Amino acid sequence: MLTDLILGTAGHIDHGKTSLIRALTGVDTDRLPEEKKRGITIELGFAELVLGDVRLGIVDVPGHERFVRNMLSGATGIDLALLVVAPDDSVKPQTREHLEILRLLDLAAGVIVLTKCDLADADWIDLVEAEVRELVADTFLADAPIVRTSATTGQGLDGLRGVLSEAAEVAAQSDRIERRAGPFRMAIDRTFSVDGHGTVVTGSVQSGQARVGDTLTIEPGGLPVRLRGLQNHDRTAEEVHRGQRAAINLAGVHHDEIDRGHELASAGHLVPSKLLSVRLNVSSSAPRPLKNRTRVRLHLGTAELMSSVVLLSTDQLQPGESGYAQLFLSGQAVATWNQPFVIRSESPVTTIGGGAVLDPSAKKIRRNVTEKIAMVAQLASKDPYQRASAALFFAGISGWQPDELSRTAGIADPASTAAALIDRGDLVEIAVSPTRKLSVHSLVLGELCQQVEKVLRRLHQQNPLQRTIQTARLMQSFDYLKAPAVVKAVLTRMAAEGQIRWTESGVALSGCGPQLSKREQILIEEIIETIRQAGVSPPGIAELKSQATKNQASVPQLVALAEAEGHLVRINDDLFLHSEAFDRIKNTLAERMADGQGLTLSQIREILETSRKFAVPICEHLDRIGFTRREGDLRVLADPAVTALNRP
Numbered sequence: 320m321l322t323d324l325i326l327g328t329a330g331h332i333d334h335g336k337t338s339l340i341r342a343l344t345g346v347d348t349d350r351l352p353e354e355k356k357r358g359i360t361i362e363l364g365f366a367e368l369v370l371g372d373v374r375l376g377i378v379d380v381p382g383h384e385r386f387v388r389n390m391l392s393g394a395t396g397i398d399l400a401l402l403v404v405a406p407d408d409s410v411k412p413q414t415r416e417h418l419e420i421l422r423l424l425d426l427a428a429g430v431i432v433l434t435k436c437d438l439a440d441a442d443w444i445d446l447v448e449a450e451v452r453e454l455v456a457d458t459f460l461a462d463a464p465i466v467r468t469s470a471t472t473g474q475g476l477d478g479l480r481g482v483l484s485e486a487a488e489v490a491a492q493s494d495r496i497e498r499r500a501g502p503f504r505m506a507i508d509r510t511f512s513v514d515g516h517g518t519v520v521t522g523s524v525q526s527g528q529a530r531v532g533d534t535l536t537i538e539p540g541g542l543p544v545r546l547r548g549l550q551n552h553d554r555t556a557e558e559v560h561r562g563q564r565a566a567i568n569l570a571g572v573h574h575d576e577i578d579r580g581h582e583l584a585s586a587g588h589l590v591p592s593k594l595l596s597v598r599l600n601v602s603s604s605a606p607r608p609l610k611n612r613t614r615v616r617l618h619l620g621t622a623e624l625m626s627s628v629v630l631l632s633t634d635q636l637q638p639g640e641s642g643y644a645q646l647f648l649s650g651q652a653v654a655t656w657n658q659p660f661v662i663r664s665e666s667p668v669t670t671i672g673g674g675a676v677l678d679p680s681a682k683k684i685r686r687n688v689t690e691k692i693a694m695v696a697q698l699a700s701k702d703p704y705q706r707a708s709a710a711l712f713f714a715g716i717s718g719w720q721p722d723e724l725s726r727t728a729g730i731a732d733p734a735s736t737a738a739a740l741i742d743r744g745d746l747v748e749i750a751v752s753p754t755r756k757l758s759v760h761s762l763v764l765g766e767l768c769q770q771v772e773k774v775l776r777r778l779h780q781q782n783p784l785q786r787t788i789q790t791a792r793l794m795q796s797f798d799y800l801k802a803p804a805v806v807k808a809v810l811t812r813m814a815a816e817g818q819i820r821w822t823e824s825g826v827a828l829s830g831c832g833p834q835l836s837k838r839e840q841i842l843i844e845e846i847i848e849t850i851r852q853a854g855v856s857p858p859g860i861a862e863l864k865s866q867a868t869k870n871q872a873s874v875p876q877l878v879a880l881a882e883a884e885g886h887l888v889r890i891n892d893d894l895f896l897h898s899e900a901f902d903r904i905k906n907t908l909a910e911r912m913a914d915g916q917g918l919t920l921s922q923i924r925e926i927l928e929t930s931r932k933f934a935v936p937i938c939e940h941l942d943r944i945g946f947t948r949r950e951g952d953l954r955v956l957a958d959p960a961v962t963a964l965n966r967p
């Protein structure tokens with residue numbers, strides 16, 4: 320079976336890239352009238368070359384400095400580079416810039432060609448070859464073969480075929496090429512419309528395979544499209560796969576809706592984001608240091624977006640230095656873990672660096688927060704468990720699916736990796752419903768514990784007399800998480816570890832709030848219960864004191880505490896009602912006074928079934944709080960709209 324790989328040209332303008340591809344394949348990849356007129360390449364050109372078991376889809380790129388962005392959109396999908404240098408002109412700016420781009424795109428293999436050898440003598444070519452060797456030292460092309468050719472005389476073309484074939488064999492063995500399985504992904508480099516067929520998009524297939532009839536998604540945007548027809552180098556095909564050039568006829572979309580930069584992918588494989596966490600390398604050829612907050616042009620796949628670079632742990636990176644950063648994009652983009660990218664300066668427009676995406680759908684990280692930056696660094700780990708653990712730390716409490724680990728951490732066997740992380744204790748399982756569990760990173764739970772502690776401490780400070788904070792009040796502070804089950808799991812964990820006490824009456828942070836002895840704790844519960852049972856005729860303070868066998872002196876304090884916690888309502892210095900009894904009184908009176916007639920004190924006393932001793936202070940209290948009003952001997956509802964049903 321043929322192995323498909325994409326080969327891309329690179330090199331300075333007029334150095335003979337297009338002529339060389341024509342000499343090798345017979346195809347003139349410069350198709351546009353303007354390209355013919357000016358004798359330069361502007362857009363990407365395409366050809367095919369079969370060498371033994373390897374079929375190369377060729378992307379020929381422009382060398383002109385104005386069209387580096389086009390070069391980038393072609394270079395993004397290639398497996399093998401063909402770096403072209405014409406000895407009569409030697410190493411030139413775009414020789415360097417293209418080489419730097421290929422290096423930043425993390426290319427692994429390539430071949431160097433000295434073209435136009437008919438135009439220079441051998442000694443001169445030797446000198447240029449030495450210069451080229453020096454240029455590529457310390458790059459992926461350091462040991463690449465250098466072949467001398469002439470498109471005019473045909474010199475060296477057979478030798479080049481042989482060398483390319485060997486380089487392709489090596490590239491085909493590399494583990495990067497094993498991506499025919501898995502989700503389909505293709506960055507779109509051209510879109511157009513064909514009469515009678517509709518929208519066509521082209522690109523280099525980066526992973527997976529697609530067949531006629533499949534439904535895929537255009538991202539960003541999540542637009543579903545059906546594959547109506549496929550072509551590979553002008554041949555109709557039933558299927559296209561990784562390493563092939565593809566022209567894909569899409570149903571369900573107008574070609575105006577799609578641009579270079581969009582991607583065609585299996586549904587759910589890519590998740591658009593405006594924020595990426597990355598490892599960023601500043602090129603040693605960059606003219607100046609890269610400062611925090613610099614605006615750059617980001618080239619990601621075939622997309623080009625403006626982006627602001629936030630350096631996470633330094634104010635600037637010198638040429639040749641690298642660091643962790645977040646890229647704030649001007650629009651949505653899609654990426655996967657370890658995807659290479661290139662950045663270019665705004666003006667003058669030149670390549671200044673690049674790197675690898677570590678978190679393709681990041682959340683904002685504050686600068687210089689070392690724990691978070693360490694987790695970003697962990698995403699770059701060679702150990703898949705470390706990477707998965709870091710990715711799931713950033714997933715937070717979002718209810719991630721194991722499959723996402725392929726996109727977010729480059730994990731080949733997501734389900735078993737996630738299971739191993741649960742065994743290791745990196746992940747903690749939380750039941751959010753009887754049938755649904757959520758796995759949350761233990762550090763995320765740890766962070767939540769700290770936040771709960773902070774909020775509880777604040778609520779205790781605001782309510783110094785309360786022993787407990789109502790659970791609902793505490794939960795309210797975490798509404799923004801939209802995950803009450805997770806917050807409850809955190810409370811359970813904190814209670815088990817003794818950080819908090821959590822009972823029916825509320826939550827208390829250990830060591831906070833009024834501190835009661837064991838006996839006092841029993842006594843306060845007894846007092847509340849005695850008053851509750853006594854209804855509208857409760858014992859006064861003196862009586863409560865005499866009922867207590869121990870800690871009699873604490874009784875007034877404990878009653879005040881029970882009032883602060885909302886269990887008791889203070890009628891006067893000596894009289895406290897249980898809040899349930901007080902609510903009942905208000906309900907009953909609101910109902911009986913609803914006709915607006917008003918009631919005398921003795922009527923009220925009878926209704927409440929109590930004595931004057933209690934009825935007088937209760938009525939005075941109701942006047943004071945504005946529930947009732949005196950009119951001569953009668954009491955009426957202060958606000959007649961208040962009824963038993965809608966009392967305040």
Ligand SMILES: Nc1nc2c(ncn2[C@@H]2O[C@H](COP(=O)(O)OP(=O)(O)OP(=O)(O)O)[C@@H](O)[C@H]2O)c(=O)[nH]1
Pocket residue numbers: 330331332333334335336337338339358359360361380381382383434435436437438468469470471472
């Ligand atoms: N004598 C000679 N001329 C060549 C050879 N290869 C290319 N040329 C000439 O060099 C000029 C540029 O060649 P192209 O192949 O268009 O160069 P290119 O690198 O594709 O240029 P851009 O795509 O614009 O960057 C043309 O006029 C070619 O005829 C060669 O091997 N020998």
Ligand SMILES: [Mg+2]
Pocket residue numbers: 336337338359360379380381382
């Ligand atoms: Mg050309």
